[in-house]
Amino acid sequence: MAVLLEVRGLEVSFPGRGLPVTPLRGASLEVGRGEIVGLVGESGAGKTLTALAVLGLVPSPGRIAGGSIRLDGRELLGLDEESLRRIRGGEIGLIFQEPASALNPVLPIGRQLTETVRAHGVAEWGAARSRALELLRLVAFAEPERRFDAHAHELSGGERQRVMIALALAGGPRLLLADEPTAALDLSRQAEILDLLRDLRDRLDLGVVLISHDLAVIEETCDRVVVLYRGEVVESAPAADLFDRPAHPYTRALVAVMRAAVERPRSRSPLPVVPGQPPSATQRTNGCAFHPRCGERLARCEQEPPPWIAYPAGGVRCHARLPRSGAES
Numbered sequence: 001m002a003v004l005l006e007v008r009g010l011e012v013s014f015p016g017r018g019l020p021v022t023p024l025r026g027a028s029l030e031v032g033r034g035e036i037v038g039l040v041g042e043s044g045a046g047k048t049l050t051a052l053a054v055l056g057l058v059p060s061p062g063r064i065a066g067g068s069i070r071l072d073g074r075e076l077l078g079l080d081e082e083s084l085r086r087i088r089g090g091e092i093g094l095i096f097q098e099p100a101s102a103l104n105p106v107l108p109i110g111r112q113l114t115e116t117v118r119a120h121g122v123a124e125w126g127a128a129r130s131r132a133l134e135l136l137r138l139v140a141f142a143e144p145e146r147r148f149d150a151h152a153h154e155l156s157g158g159e160r161q162r163v164m165i166a167l168a169l170a171g172g173p174r175l176l177l178a179d180e181p182t183a184a185l186d187l188s189r190q191a192e193i194l195d196l197l198r199d200l201r202d203r204l205d206l207g208v209v210l211i212s213h214d215l216a217v218i219e220e221t222c223d224r225v226v227v228l229y230r231g232e233v234v235e236s237a238p239a240a241d242l243f244d245r246p247a248h249p250y251t252r253a254l255v256a257v258m259r260a261a262v263e264r265p266r267s268r269s270p271l272p273v274v275p276g277q278p279p280s281a282t283q284r285t286n287g288c289a290f291h292p293r294c295g296e297r298l299a300r301c302e303q304e305p306p307p308w309i310a311y312p313a314g315g316v317r318c319h320a321r322l323p324r325s326g327a328e329s
């Protein structure tokens with residue numbers, strides 16, 4: 001599978017009272033064409049910041065302190081604002097949780113879509129309108145002409161999110177970043193959006209980064225999963241492997257809590273709560289950031305940074321997964 005997005009060693013820092021705060025500490029991930037990659041991790045792990053960094057939108061006074069972000073082999077770090085603006089919406093689309101607040105309440109959705117298509121270079125109104133109708137059809141509006149003049153408040157939450165996806169696709173992106181796109185929806189609407197993402201992956205050969213707190217959503221939808229813990233990738237694997245045989249103690253704990261919750265009625269399953277607190281962004285450790293919560297902790301875990309152990313289709317960052325670690329425990 002051709003690599004579409006390649007993030008390597010991404011570091012993002014904010015000025016702190018003393019030393020800078022570094023919420024992303026060398027995060028890496030890859031997304032292929034026609035692949036949905038799930039990005040999971042508890043609140044504050046750095047998921048949104050990763051997506052913002054890819055779009056060149058790290059909030060000020062934060063800055064990208066190191067690493068590389070390549071789209072189809074082209075380095076995005078260091079590009080000027082004008083080039084980044086063209087890439088946003090053009091080559092990379094973004095959708096997020098709150099479609100209601102992102103849509104203009106007074107402009108009919110068809111008009112908003114037509115104007116976005118025009119902003120992406122289709123100047124002529126008739127052609128832009130035809131493209132807008134085509135985009136609505138693409139995001140599963142069966143009769144787009146009938147909904148063209150509707151306002152955002154006349155649509156269901158799921159329909160609004162589908163309009164947001166159409167807007168994000170208006171510039172013909174190859175990559176879609178979706179940050180908690182179903183978090184505000186009920187289960188049936190959620191399923192509708194996830195089906196649509198899979199359909200777009202297949203029909204447009206779209207690469208998708210799906211950020212979600214909901215592990216059931218990730219398991220159902222993603223081809224591969226990347227687990228972030230305190231700004232670092234601790235595990236990356238094909239989704240089936242990650243859920244069947246999680247390798248990192250944090251992933252194991254997440255999956256175990258998720259499986260244990262399956263018995264209970266599930267209206268929504270947020271990221272399972274793993275006992276203990278994550279370290280704050282200002283806390284520093286030489287060793288593994290997960291060690292205060294880890295049941296598999298070894299003597300060296302507190303002092304030595306765990307190595308990245310590469311597997312054929314991913315990898316894990318953990319001392320306990322080193323082949324000879326058994327002798328120590």
Ligand SMILES: Nc1ncnc2c1ncn2[C@@H]1O[C@H](COP(=O)(O)OP(=O)(O)OP(=O)(O)O)[C@@H](O)[C@H]1O
Binds near residue numbers: 023042043047281
């Ligand atoms: N504007 C900012 N100023 C200072 N620090 C920030 C800022 N934005 C993010 N951070 C830091 O980056 C960390 C990661 O934030 P991010 O929004 O990426 O988390 P997340 O994984 O998306 O969490 P959630 O699941 O709650 O959305 C935060 O814990 C915070 O320390």
Ligand code: SF4
Binds near residue numbers: 249301319
């Ligand atoms: S490196 Fe050590 S503390 Fe960290 S997850 Fe692995 S076993 Fe646990």
Ligand SMILES: [Mg+2]
Binds near residue numbers: 047048049
């Ligand atoms: Mg977030």
